[in-house]
Structures are given as C-alpha cells and as structure tokens.
Amino acid sequence: MFAQTIALFRFQLLGVVNRRLLVLMLVVSALGLLVSQFVAGLALVEGERISNAALAEFMRYALSIVLVALLAVQLTQDYENGQFERVLAMPIRRVQYLLSLFALQALLSGLLGLGAGLLLGLNAPAWQALYWGLSLWLELLLLGQFVALSALTLEKLAAVLLLTLALYLLARGAPVIELILDRSARFYEEEAGFRWAREAFSWIRLFLPGADAFARNDLLMGEPLKPLGVLGRQAVQVFIYSLFLEAVILADFYRKEFGRS
Numbered sequence: 067m068f069a070q071t072i073a074l075f076r077f078q079l080l081g082v083v084n085r086r087l088l089v090l091m092l093v094v095s096a097l098g099l100l101v102s103q104f105v106a107g108l109a110l111v112e113g114e115r116i117s118n119a120a121l122a123e124f125m126r127y128a129l130s131i132v133l134v135a136l137l138a139v140q141l142t143q144d145y146e147n148g149q150f151e152r153v154l155a156m157p158i159r160r161v162q163y164l165l166s167l168f169a170l171q172a173l174l175s176g177l178l179g180l181g182a183g184l185l186l187g188l189n190a191p192a193w194q195a196l197y198w199g200l201s202l203w204l205e206l207l208l209l210g211q212f213v214a215l216s217a218l219t220l221e222k223l224a225a226v227l228l229l230t231l232a233l234y235l236l237a238r239g240a241p242v243i244e245l246i247l248d249r250s251a252r253f254y255e256e257e258a259g260f261r262w263a264r265e266a267f268s269w270i271r272l273f274l275p276g277a278d279a280f281a282r283n284d285l286l287m288g289e290p291l292k293p294l295g296v297l298g299r300q301a302v303q304v305f306i307y308s309l310f311l312e313a314v315i316l317a318d319f320y321r322k323e324f325g326r327s
Contacts, residue, residue, distance in 0.1 A: 074166035081140045082174055087132075091181050094128045098185060112287075118190045119286045122198055125182040126205070126281060130234060133178060133206050134213055137171065138226045141217035160319040164312060171210030179203030194286055197293040201281035204297075204304045208279060209234055211311040218318045237274045243267065279303040 101124045106117035183199020190198075209230070216229045247264050254260035279300055285293060 071162045071166050071169075074163060075169045078140065078166060078170045079173070081143070082136050082170060083177065087136065087174075087177070090132050090136075091178070094125065094132060095181065095185050098124045098128065102189075114189060115287050118186060118194070119283045121189075122182070122186055122281075122283045122286055125185065126202060126283075129178045129182060129202070129206065130209055131231075133174060133210060134227060134230050134234075136174065137210055137213040138217060138223055138230065141214065142221060142223040142226060145217075145221045160316060164316055164319065167214055168211075168312065171214070172207055175203050175206035175210055178206055190286065193293065197285060197297060198281060198283075201297055201300060204300050205279070205281050208275060208304050208307060208311075211308060211315070215311055215315055215318075218315060233274075236270075238280060240271055240274050244271065275307045276303055279307060 098121050102117040102121035105120040106113045109116045179199045179202040182202050183195045186198050187195030212230050212233050213226065216226045216233075220226050220229060244267070247267060250260070251264070281300070282296055285296065
C-alpha cells in the first residue's frame with residue numbers, strides 16, 4: 067500500500083513541481099520586492115515594518131493564486147485526459163489517492179511558504195520570516211484542499227478557479243463582513259432583508275475556517291503576540307478543518323465510483 071501511494075505521489079508531482087513553478091516563483095518574488103520598495107518609499111514612519119508587511123501580504127495572495135492555478139490545472143487535466151478513470155480502475159484504495167494528493171498539496175504549499183519566508187528574511191528578523199513561512203504553509207495547505215474539493219465537484223478549470231478563489235476570499239473577509247453587519251444592525255435591524263442576510267451569513271460562517279486559520283501579518287508590525295501561540299492555534303484550526311474537507315473529498319471519491327458502476 068505504501069509503495070503504491072508513493073508511486074502515485076511521484077506521478078502527480080511531475081505535473082506540478084517543475085520549471086514552470088520556478089519561473090512563477092521568480093516572477094512573483096520580483097514583483098513582491100518592487101511592491102515592498104514602492105510602499106517603503108511612501109511610508110513616512112516605520113517604513114521597514116510597513117514594507118515587510120506589504121511584501122508578506124503580496125506574497126500571500128500571489129502565491130495563493132499560483133497554488134490554485136497549478137493544482138486546478140493538474141486535477142482538471144486528470145479528468146479531461148481520463149487519468150482519474152484509470153486511477154479508479156486500478157486495484158488501489160481511494161484513501162491512497164487521497165493521501166498522495168494531500169502529500170502533493172503539503173509539498174507544494176511548503177515550497178511556496180519556504181520561498182515567501184526566505185524572501186521576507188532579506189529585510190525582516192529571522193523569527194518573523196520563519197513564522198510567516200510556516201504560517202503561510204498552513205494557510206496554503208488549507209487552500210489546496212479547497213482546490214481538490216472544487217475540482218472533484220465541478221471538474222471544469224474555470225469553475226474550479228472561480229469557486230476556490232471565491233471561497234478563499236470569503237473566508238479571509240468573513241471577520242470584516244461580520245463586523246460590518248454587527249455595526250449596521252442598529253440602522254437596518256427593522257428591515258427583513260437585512261435580518262435575512264445576517265442570518266444567512268451566520269450559517270455560512272459555520273462552514274468557513276476561522277480567522278485563526280490564516281497567517282497574521284500584524285506580528286510583522288510589532289504587535290505583542292506570541293508567534294508560537296498564534297502558530298499553534300492556526301495549526302489546530304487547519305488540522306480540524308482538514309479532517310472535515312478530506313472526509314468530504316473521500317466521500318465524493320466513492321460517489322464517483324458508484325456512479326461508474
């Protein structure tokens with residue numbers, strides 16, 4: 067079983083970790099340095115901290131797009147080329163394919179997080195670069211599972227990209243949306259549409275990862291937070307949410323197999 071899982075992992079790895087990934091990383095890194103230098107030139111005070119935070123945020127979203135694009139292309143091509151059908155026909159457990167896919171997501175997320183951490187380490191203290199690299203790895207690992215779930219459900223590249231990025235941005239912006247709804251309650255509480263929207267969002271919020279599941283760049287601005295504590299809470303949230311996502315993905319695997327028979 068272990069040898070088959072490793073073989074699947076190595077096969078999937080060839081389509082993602084290649085020269086294209088290196089080129090994308092170099093382009094994103096160059097753009098990130100340009101953005102950070104531009105922001106540093108605009109800042110009147112704390113220019114170094116602000117530029118580091120801007121670089122971290124730019125790398126977060128740019129590498130998120132890179133990860134979503136690479137995984138979405140790989141998984142949707144598996145459907146279009148009949149690769150997924152051949153995998154289902156092989157004498158392997160569906161859990162093995164899931165494990166190999168998770169290993170691919172973990173490795174790709176780790177490479178992207180490592181690149182972001184090394185780039186940030188050019189100007190930021192080593193502990194901040196280490197925190198950001200590890201925290202971004204966890205965030206991208208969670209995002210990669212969103213991609214897998216979307217690809218298994220929709221199977222079309224454009225739809226997978228749109229759904230994954232929409233879910234990611236909604237999860238990232240959920241605390242802000244919640245704050246806006248709370249602050250607006252006293253003005254629109256009597257309107258049925260506002261009450262419906264608030265109730266609907268509260269239900270949607272239950273299925274989204276919390277704010278602790280994402281990297282926090284306020285540590286780069288000197289906030290008095292303990293990096294290990296923040297990283298530990300993030301790891302717990304990502305672990306719990308990953309279990310939920312992997313269970314849904316595995317169930318979808320078996321649904322597709324039953325649909326074939």
